[in-house]
Amino acid sequence: xxxxxxxxxxxxxxxxxxxxxxxxxxKRFGSLIANDAISLDLNAGEILxxxxxxxxxxxxxxxxxxxHYTADEGHVEAFGKQLAPGQPDAALEAGxxxxxxxxxxxxxxxxxxxxxxxxxxxxSWKQNxxxxxxxxxxxxxxxxxxxxxxxxxxxxxxxxxxRVEILKALYRDARILILDEPTxxxxxxESDDLFETLRSLVNKGMSIIFISHKLNxxxxxxxxxxxxxxxxxxxxxxxxxxxxxxxxxxMVGRTVHDPKGEVLTSGETVFALDDVSVASDGNLAPLSxxxxxxxxxxxxxxAGVSGNGQQTVAALMSGIIRPSAGSLRLFGKDQSTFNPAxxxxxxxxxxxxxxxxxxxxxxxxVRENLISEKLRRPPFSKAGFLNAxxxxxxxxxxxxxxxxxxxxxxxxxxxxxxxxxxKLILARVLDANPAVLLAxxxxxxxxxxxxxxxxxxxxxxxxxxxxxxLISEDLExxxxxxxxxxxxxxxxxxxxxxxxxxTARDIGLMMSGQSVAA
Amino acid sequence: xIRLEPxxxxxxxxxxxxxxxxxxxxxxxxSTLILWAGExxxxxxxxxxxxxxxxxxxxxxxxTRATPLILTGxxxxxxxxxxxxxxxxxxxxYAGALMATxxxxxxxxxxxxxxIPFLIVMGALAGGLLLLIPTVLxxxxxxxxxxxxxxxxFIMLLFVNYLLEGxxxxxxxxxxxxxxxxxxxxxxxxxxxxxRVHLGLVVALVAAVxxxxxxxxxxxxxxxxxxxxxxxxxxxxxLNVNRTILLTALLSGGLAGIAGVSEVAGTKGYLTLxxxxxxxxxxxxxxxxxxxxxxxxxxxxxFLSGIFVGAxxxxxxxxxxxxxxxxxxxxxxxxxxxxxxLTRYRLRWG
Numbered sequence: 120x121x122x123x124x125x126x127x128x129x130x131x132x133x134x135x136x137x138x139x140x141x142x143x144x145x146k147r148f149g150s151l152i153a154n155d156a157i158s159l160d161l162n163a164g165e166i167l168x169x170x171x172x173x174x175x176x177x178x179x180x181x182x183x184x185x186x187h188y189t190a191d192e193g194h195v196e197a198f199g200k201q202l203a204p205g206q207p208d209a210a211l212e213a214g215x216x217x218x219x220x221x222x223x224x225x226x227x228x229x230x231x232x233x234x235x236x237x238x239x240x241x242x243s244w245k246q247n248x249x250x251x252x253x254x255x256x257x258x259x260x261x262x263x264x265x266x267x268x269x270x271x272x273x274x275x276x277x278x279x280x281x282r283v284e285i286l287k288a289l290y291r292d293a294r295i296l297i298l299d300e301p302t303x304x305x306x307x308x309e310s311d312d313l314f315e316t317l318r319s320l321v322n323k324g325m326s327i328i329f330i331s332h333k334l335n336x337x338x339x340x341x342x343x344x345x346x347x348x349x350x351x352x353x354x355x356x357x358x359x360x361x362x363x364x365x366x367x368x369x370m371v372g373r374t375v376h377d378p379k380g381e382v383l384t385s386g387e388t389v390f391a392l393d394d395v396s397v398a399s400d401g402n403l404a405p406l407s408x409x410x411x412x413x414x415x416x417x418x419x420x421x422a423g424v425s426g427n428g429q430q431t432v433a434a435l436m437s438g439i440i441r442p443s444a445g446s447l448r449l450f451g452k453d454q455s456t457f458n459p460a461x462x463x464x465x466x467x468x469x470x471x472x473x474x475x476x477x478x479x480x481x482x483x484x485v486r487e488n489l490i491s492e493k494l495r496r497p498p499f500s501k502a503g504f505l506n507a508x509x510x511x512x513x514x515x516x517x518x519x520x521x522x523x524x525x526x527x528x529x530x531x532x533x534x535x536x537x538x539x540x541x542k543l544i545l546a547r548v549l550d551a552n553p554a555v556l557l558a559x560x561x562x563x564x565x566x567x568x569x570x571x572x573x574x575x576x577x578x579x580x581x582x583x584x585x586x587x588x589l590i591s592e593d594l595e596x597x598x599x600x601x602x603x604x605x606x607x608x609x610x611x612x613x614x615x616x617x618x619x620x621x622t623a624r625d626i627g628l629m630m631s632g633q634s635v636a637a
Numbered sequence: 638x639i640r641l642e643p644x645x646x647x648x649x650x651x652x653x654x655x656x657x658x659x660x661x662x663x664x665x666x667x668s669t670l671i672l673w674a675g676e677x678x679x680x681x682x683x684x685x686x687x688x689x690x691x692x693x694x695x696x697x698x699x700x701t702r703a704t705p706l707i708l709t710g711x712x713x714x715x716x717x718x719x720x721x722x723x724x725x726x727x728x729x730x731y732a733g734a735l736m737a738t739x740x741x742x743x744x745x746x747x748x749x750x751x752x753i754p755f756l757i758v759m760g761a762l763a764g765g766l767l768l769l770i771p772t773v774l775x776x777x778x779x780x781x782x783x784x785x786x787x788x789x790x791f792i793m794l795l796f797v798n799y800l801l802e803g804x805x806x807x808x809x810x811x812x813x814x815x816x817x818x819x820x821x822x823x824x825x826x827x828x829x830x831x832x833r834v835h836l837g838l839v840v841a842l843v844a845a846v847x848x849x850x851x852x853x854x855x856x857x858x859x860x861x862x863x864x865x866x867x868x869x870x871x872x873x874x875x876l877n878v879n880r881t882i883l884l885t886a887l888l889s890g891g892l893a894g895i896a897g898v899s900e901v902a903g904t905k906g907y908l909t910l911x912x913x914x915x916x917x918x919x920x921x922x923x924x925x926x927x928x929x930x931x932x933x934x935x936x937x938x939x940f941l942s943g944i945f946v947g948a949x950x951x952x953x954x955x956x957x958x959x960x961x962x963x964x965x966x967x968x969x970x971x972x973x974x975x976x977x978x979l980t981r982y983r984l985r986w987g
Contacts, residue, residue, distance in 0.1 A: 149642075437873065459874065459875040460875035463874075476869060476870065477869050478873070482867070483863065487859065491863065491874035494859060500856045503855050503856050504854055504855050504856070505856060505858075507854075
């Protein structure tokens with residue numbers, strides 16, 4: 120038995136001792152205090168949830184633990200021994216493993232090869248693949264992490280890849296496992312499987328730090344929760360007795376309301392896809408025979424595991440691609456030309472998925488980005504010359520109306536935080552009073568406050584009469600905002616569902632291609 | 638471990654002093670080569686400065702040499718701003734010079750005040766159209782324009798070579814491969830007595846100001862910058878990326894073409910194969926040194942021209958080859974690039 124695996128019998132005596140201690144960690148970047156005297160104890164055999172908004176300092180703390188940053192003050196102890204600061208190897212050697220949000224696996228190698236990668240001595244003639252495979256088999260049996268060691272990573276599902284990442288940590292004798300937003304890429308079923316795996320890992324003596332900003336998950340999986348806000352620990356409590364509202368408040372620092380749309384009757388169809396197919400072009404997944412109608416005063420939620428064609432639908436609506444068959448109708452009229460300018464002119468507001476590299480031009484100023492979609496229209500330009508005064512006034516009004524926090528309209532957009540970039544895009548898109556609104560992952564990666572703001576604005580557009588297509592991988596968001604939900608799987612759409620009469624579980628099943636008896 | 642952190646806002650003093658300190662650093666680095674050649678760097682630089690700006694003659698020579706550099710520098714600056722990697726300034730320079738020779742050696746005779754603008758417009762068209770070929774290939778077929786524009790330089794040079802040995806050879810040239818002279822109406826007049834400084838300098842300065850106005854105050858400039866910074870975002874916002882790149886190509890190639898007109902009708906008077914000692918390529922260095930800013934191109938062209946002119950006279954007095962000028966220019970460009978990065982990012986240790 121390798122030294123890293125603690126058998127279940129050890130559990131009792133090691134239960135309440137801290138095996139990992141972060142003591143008074145402080146880290147400053149310029150004037151920003153990313154971590155302010157944070158202390159954290161992880162006990163053996165527990166799941167500690169680290170809750171915090173984007174930018175609260177969770178990632179900085181983990182980077183210090185892993186030696187990617189050196190702390191300005193404080194130190195890290197694992198199993199009673201102090202870790203050398205600034206050395207990534209130290210954490211690995213001490214038995215700490217990390218599963219990142221974005222996997223670091225090579226698609227064209229097998230599971231075994233991926234797990235062995237980096238563990239073999241550099242100066243060795245041959246690989247000991249057989250022994251490794253046996254060990255992986257043993258580990259996956261012990262911890263219930265079923266995965267075929269000979270499969271190529273490229274052929275595995277996202278959930279399976281995550282299991283490989285966990286196996287990789289176990290293979291290196293990790294006794295402490297850190298998972299950074301592990302459910303961001305999973306379907307609800309896969310998330311449930313993951314939680315089961317995590318429970319069985321702690322039952323076998325592992326200790327886990329679970330980083331997330333999703334309250335429901337934290338409540339269902341962890342033993343203890345620690346809330347970080349602006350680099351400080353603001354709350355720490357056992358999960359028993361913790362409730363959603365108070366955790367949310369601790370995380371954001373004020374009360375957060377769940378979005379609620381008023382009851383509205385939907386009007387005429389503003390945007391329709393009629394039997395639309397798109398051939399695959401390598402970057403975008405194909406679509407086959409899609410039919411979808413978006414009416415005034417309604418939000419259609421498009422659910423699906425990423426890569427099933429929702430980005431193709433978004434590209435169609437944005438005017439980036441054209442259908443290979445079928446027709447796209449705006450206000451009942453067939454659209455024959457497809458380019459972004461035409462779509463903007465026809466009143467489609469588009470919030471792109473990738474806000475930083477498609478939504479705005481980072482090197483250009485806030486005021487310039489605010490007019491990028493209406494550059495050639497009066498009053499912003501006349502006879503080919505930009506009207507600086509009109510652009511400045513517009514920018515000043517917009518950043519005030521949409522609460523874009525920046526050092527001024529002349530600031531380069533790349534320096535803005537994610538939430539403020541999204542507010543800038545909202546300002547640009549909603550200023551045109553679009554009849555159709557495409558909201559593609561509008562709240563991904565934003566903090567709770569910004570998410571609430573985005574939701575409020577989308578609901579406002581609906582009230583005003585816009586037909587909205589909301590694409591999201593967050594089922595909670597879809598269920599809360601949508602009037603109807605459609606699920607996309609392998610480029611095909613499901614029948615519209617009423618979010619009030621289906622459960623997240625049903626939608627999850629449909630996202631993985633299984634039909635649900637309605 | 639050294640990391641780069643973006644600066645929120647670079648202070649003004651830093652933005653201004655960074656390129657200057659970069660150039661001083663370049664001179665210090667290059668002094669090791671002068672020491673190696675067995676001469677005193679201080680003396681060498683003093684002679685270099687004297688040769689570039691120490692007398693009326695030196696100054697006017699520097700201005701004459703700077704004229705085409707301003708234009709090819711602008712050509713590179715505008716194209717690079719749109720991330721259109723035009724390495725073909727040399728070819729476009731010769732296209733402009735060739736066009737001026739073709740229409741300006743007697744084929745068409747107009748009064749001076751019409752003839753000169755006509756030559757400039759025709760030269761600009763020739764240069765612009767030449768750059769349009771690789772640009773259309775880039776837009777349509779995604780052919781790498783670095784390769785095509787670079788190779789077009791050699792095609793143009795060989796084509797000019799052919800014309801000068803054959804159809805365009807001046808019968809009065811005593812066998813030299815050179816074309817007939819530009820007619821008097823088309824010659825750019827001298828603007829300073831007893832010097833080679835000609836109207837081309839005014840044209841170049843006006844072009845720099847116009848380029849600045851276009852980039853800063855017009856819809857075109859916005860589009861060129863937007864496409865250069867982030868073509869995907871520009872396309873998403875409804876800008877016509879392909880049209881913007883074509884427009885950039887016409888402007889950039891046109892400016893390099895005007896440089897050719899200015900040299901053939903201003904400095905030399907007739908087309909030869911050595912009309913340009915690499916003005917097209919040097920334009921790239923000028924543009925980089927100016928951080929692609931049209932007005933800074935003027936200063937940067939004067940600097941390069943001063944180094945070239947000064948190094949010639951220095952090497953006559955000292956045992957340092959003129960190649961030192963190329964080394965100084967190259968080191969300055971590198972140093973300025975590093976200094977620009979440091980104005981946008983700060984270094985952090987650990």
